[in-house]
Amino acid sequence: MKLPLKHIIILVICSLTGIFVYQTYWLTGLYRTMKQEMNNHIKDAMRTSDFNEIVLRVNELQKDNVEHGSVTVSAGYSDDGKALVTSQTISYTDSTYKDTLHTRTETAVDTLAVNNTDPEARAIASSESGLDVLLKKEDSMKELLLSVQQGMHSGVDTYIDINLQKYDSLLTDVLKAHNIDVPHHILYIYTGTAMDSSKIYIDTLGIAGDSSYIPSPKAIRYDYEFNRHHSQRYQLIMEPITSLVWKQMTGILVTSFVIFLILGFSFWFLIRTLLRQKTLEEMKSNFTNNITHELKTPIAVAYAANDALLNFNQAEEKSKRDQYLRISQEQLQRLSGLVEQILSMSMESRKTFRLHxxxxxxxxxxxxxxxxxxxxxxxxxxxxxxxxxxxxxxxxxxxxxxxxxxxxxxxxxxxxxxxxxxxxxxxxxxxxxxxxxxxxxxxxxxxxxxxxxxxxxxxxxxxxxxxxxxxxxxxxxxxxxxxxxxxxxxxxxxxxxxxxxxxx
CATH class of the missing domain: 3.30.565.10 (Histidine kinase-like ATPase, C-terminal domain)
Structure with missing residues (x-):
């Protein structure tokens, strides 16, 4: 079935529109995914940098207490399976009284949401060890590591202060590893309550980062709470990551744009070729009709003149004979010229055509x-x-x-x-x-x-x-x-x- 040209054009436009809409939808979804992934990288970078900063401080403690010193952290379930218990013990030898061993132990209990009406849950809590149950919960490993990290904070922070500059340096390195290299500020914030618990106050204990960076009104903030009581946290301030996401998508965007241009050019060339073929077909048809008429005219005139000379005794009168012969000659010349042009076109299109x-x-x-x-x-x-x-x-x-x-x-x-x-x-x-x-x-x-x-x-x-x-x-x-x-x-x-x- 031969489709009209306008239907072909409509199909091409619909195809291009469909491709464009699909590409836009796909790129939008990819942008959202990459943005979410980058946000996760930033949050993980804050947690990882916090852990590395704790390790560096523990190393400093070990250097200061060369003879004796230890940090012990433990985590697990309580005996009834309803609470998560983390504890840390820091032991050190007093430099003045070397025979005296000082030990400090902190224990925290976090109640888990265990459904007491669920027999299966009670059976698991009572029959299995706390660690086994913890690992069977969704994201339980991350929760365990976070609890361990918070426990380490509670112990280490007591004996050596947080090094905010070191934390900022570690965070910058981790962010750069994820191709996130932008100016930022990092704040160390403490949230507390008054003695009578009637008022909550927020105090900024330290600030680090790029001194020349001035946050804009659109700047975003990432909070990371590093103690169990949610009273201390790091706050990262930086500009929106939209431009970073688009920058990482540059290759995909350019490739998609080039593919769309190639498709658009291909469809345009197809339509242009169809239009030219249609125009050429119409011109050929007009040429055929025109040349048929032009061929018939000199033949008919020459035939009429020759017939007059043969059948109507016009050859006996010299003036008439010359007139009819001249008419015949003119028409034959006209016919010869037309045939010569057609033959020239045919000869020119041959591959064997040669000039002399x-x-x-x-x-x-x-x-x-x-x-x-x-x-x-x-x-x-x-x-x-x-x-x-x-x-x-x-x-x-x-x-x-x-x-x-x-x-x-x-x-x-x-x-x-x-x-x-x-x-x-x-x-x-x-x-x-x-x-x-x-x-x-x-x-x-x-x-x-x-x-x-x-x-x-x-x-x-x-x-x-x-x-x-x-x-x-x-x-x-x-x-x-x-x-x-x-x-x-x-x-x-x-x-x-x-x-x-x-x-x-």
Missing amino acids: PEEIHLKELITSLIEQHQLKADKTVHVTLEINPESLTLVADRTHFNNIISNLIDNAVKYSKESAEITICCRQTEQTVCITVTDRGIGIPPDKQKHIFDKFYRVPTGNLHNVKGYGLGLFYVKSMVEKHGGTISVKSEPGKGTTFTIIL
Whole structure:
């Protein structure tokens, strides 16, 4: 089934729209995923940096208490399976009284949400060890590590203060490892209550980060609470990560854009080819109809003249005989010219087509062509020939070059009004020969000039058919000029005339 062109165009537009919408949806989903992943990286970086900062402080404690010193942390379930218990013990030897061992132990109990009405839950809590139950819960490993880390904080913070600058340095390194290298501030914040628990206050105990960075109103804050009582936390302040996400997506965005451009160009080229084929089909159809009519006309006229001479005794009267013979000759010449153009087109399209270049004296060839067109024209033709130098020669195929100039002169005559005023100028340049054919005819509209060298194309003249043609002449001229390695161009103004310029 042959689809109309407009349906094909609609399908192409719908396909491109569908591809664009799908790409947009996919890229939007990818952006959200990458943004969420980057947020997770930032939070994990804060937790990891906190752990590394604790380890560095523990190492400092070990250096200060070389002889004896230890930090012990434990975590697990209570005996009834309803509470998570973490404890830490820090032991050290007093530097003044070396025989005295000081030990400090803290224990914290976090109640778990265990459904007492669920027999299975009670059985698990009572029959299995706390660690086994913990590992069976969703995200339980992360909760265990977090509890251990908070326990370490409770012990280590008692004997050595948090090093906020070191924490910032560690955090910066971890963020850079995730390609997050942006200015930021890191705050150490303490949240407490008054003695009578009537008022909550927030105190900033320290600040680190880029001193030149000034947070904008759009800056975002990430909080990381590092003790079990939620009273102490790190706060990271930085600009929104939107630009970072888009930057990481640059490769995907560029690739998607290039693919979309290629698809768009491919569809555009397809539609353009279909339109050109449709136009060419219409021109071929018009050419067939036109040439059929043009072939019938000279045949019919020549047949009628010959019939009059044979069957109606018109040959006995000399004036009548000469008139009918002249009519027959003109029609046969017309028919011969048409056949010659068609054969030229057929020959030009063959792969075996070859030129036979030779040296041509331009003045001699063009003067002969001018005389021929002046004799056969049905209007007054005045041609001005300018050749500089007069002995100018050109290497070209004589037959085809003769047809090139003949076609241009013929067009100048046909598209002139009552009389034809034509100027032909030939001049030698450095390495080329420039030939211009100028008339003062009806001219060519600007929007039609780009099509005049197309095969079968004729400038529309409405319902006027006073100028006969087949849309082959200028196509033949351009083809032959290019075969000779030259170029042809046109300049025209409606009502003022046209100039064709050939450079060989």
